[in-house]
Amino acid sequence: MRIGVLTGGGDCPGLNAVIRAVVRKGVEVYGHEFVGFRNGWRGPIEGLTKPLGLDQVEDILTRGGTILGSSRTNPYKVEGGVDAIRATLADQGVDALVAIGGEDTLGVAKRLTDDGIGVVGVPKTIDNDLNATDYTFGFDTAVHIATEAIDRLRTTAESHHRALVVEVMGRHAGWIALHSGLAGGANVILTPEREFDIDQVVGWVERRFEREYAPIIVVAEGAVPKGGEAVLSHGEKDAFGHVRLGGVGNWLAEEIATRTGKESRAVVLGHVQRGGTPTAYDRVLATRFGLHAIDAVHDSDFGVMVALRGTDIVRVKLAEATAELKTVPASRYAEAEVFFG
Numbered sequence: 001m002r003i004g005v006l007t008g009g010g011d012c013p014g015l016n017a018v019i020r021a022v023v024r025k026g027v028e029v030y031g032h033e034f035v036g037f038r039n040g041w042r043g044p045i046e047g048l049t050k051p052l053g054l055d056q057v058e059d060i061l062t063r064g065g066t067i068l069g070s071s072r073t074n075p076y077k078v079e080g081g082v083d084a085i086r087a088t089l090a091d092q093g094v095d096a097l098v099a100i101g102g103e104d105t106l107g108v109a110k111r112l113t114d115d116g117i118g119v120v121g122v123p124k125t126i127d128n129d130l131n132a133t134d135y136t137f138g139f140d141t142a143v144h145i146a147t148e149a150i151d152r153l154r155t156t157a158e159s160h161h162r163a164l165v166v167e168v169m170g171r172h173a174g175w176i177a178l179h180s181g182l183a184g185g186a187n188v189i190l191t192p193e194r195e196f197d198i199d200q201v202v203g204w205v206e207r208r209f210e211r212e213y214a215p216i217i218v219v220a221e222g223a224v225p226k227g228g229e230a231v232l233s234h235g236e237k238d239a240f241g242h243v244r245l246g247g248v249g250n251w252l253a254e255e256i257a258t259r260t261g262k263e264s265r266a267v268v269l270g271h272v273q274r275g276g277t278p279t280a281y282d283r284v285l286a287t288r289f290g291l292h293a294i295d296a297v298h299d300s301d302f303g304v305m306v307a308l309r310g311t312d313i314v315r316v317k318l319a320e321a322t323a324e325l326k327t328v329p330a331s332r333y334a335e336a337e338v339f340f341g
């Protein structure tokens with residue numbers, strides 16, 4: 001078989017580990033050939049290819065980003081996009097695709113499979129909000145980066161008797177906020193799943209100051225105060241249609257300072273959470289996903305995504321994986337609330 005590989009959506013530590021595993025097992029165990037498509041779905045639409053063999057995947061296991069490049073291009077939103085993909089695959093002699101991406105990329109993979117193109121999906125997102133898998137690779141790395149930042153911010157917050165607001169990624173789901181907040185011993189964790197009450201947050205902050213500690217507030221970028229949408233810049237889109245970062249974190253720090261009279265600072269971690277080398281956990285998870293994805297392609301089992309269930313890698317329908325986002329359940333949030341204030 002000749003197999004195309006692409007990476008779509010925001011980059012994520014572990015993408016190269018997946019590509020390596022797919023190609024190593026595909027060539028060495030099954031004898032398949034590969035072609036890389038550049039820049040997500042733009043690659044097969046525009047015929048942008050890159051050689052992909054054993055030489056190209058040497059030394060990429062630990063490298064962040066993606067050697068194939070990425071984009072948020074959706075062929076169903078480009079005129080003639082799907083026909084262009086068909087033409088490229090025929091031209092390249094490609095029999096099947098491995099698409100590594102999040103909800104958008106895999107949503108396209110599902111529709112293409114319905115339209116007769118064989119695709120196997122691999123779940124990627126630092127946000128961990130993909131349905132039907134316990135974890136996505138990239139999440140562990142992002143949580144490690146955010147936790148280290150919280151640890152460092154705590155010592156400077158304590159020295160200056162300041163409240164420190166740490167804004168982490170997560171537009172629709174608060175997994176990074178929850179896990180890094182728990183790991184870093186945050187005094188307040190705010191997630192998009194539940195509107196927060198600013199009076200209650202201020203109460204927790206004051207309690208912390210009364211006990212002579214500096215409060216650390218971890219907030220997901222998509223968290224919204226009750227009835228407060230109008231005051232936030234969060235949700236505004238830039239010229240490229242991307243959501244701006246930093247709205248809720250900066251707003252919270254100002255609000256805390258005004259209401260408590262204590263100095264407050266906001267730190268927006270932003271894309272640093274997606275950069276650099278993956279953790280050992282993410283390298284192993286990404287590698288296992290890659291090995292199982294090429295098995296599915298070899299079996300011509302299309303329209304599936306590889307997924308982690310417990311400690312096993314299984315195949316689930318792309319339809320199930322993209323049906324809804326996996327958000328933080330109320331019970332998980334309640335566990336963290338014990339530590340607030």
Ligand code: F6P
Nearest residue numbers: 010125126127169170171242243
């Ligand atoms: O990959 C998901 C994500 O990290 C979100 O948490 C974040 O809102 C978004 O990507 C920002 O990505 P970009 O600036 O690349 O559009």
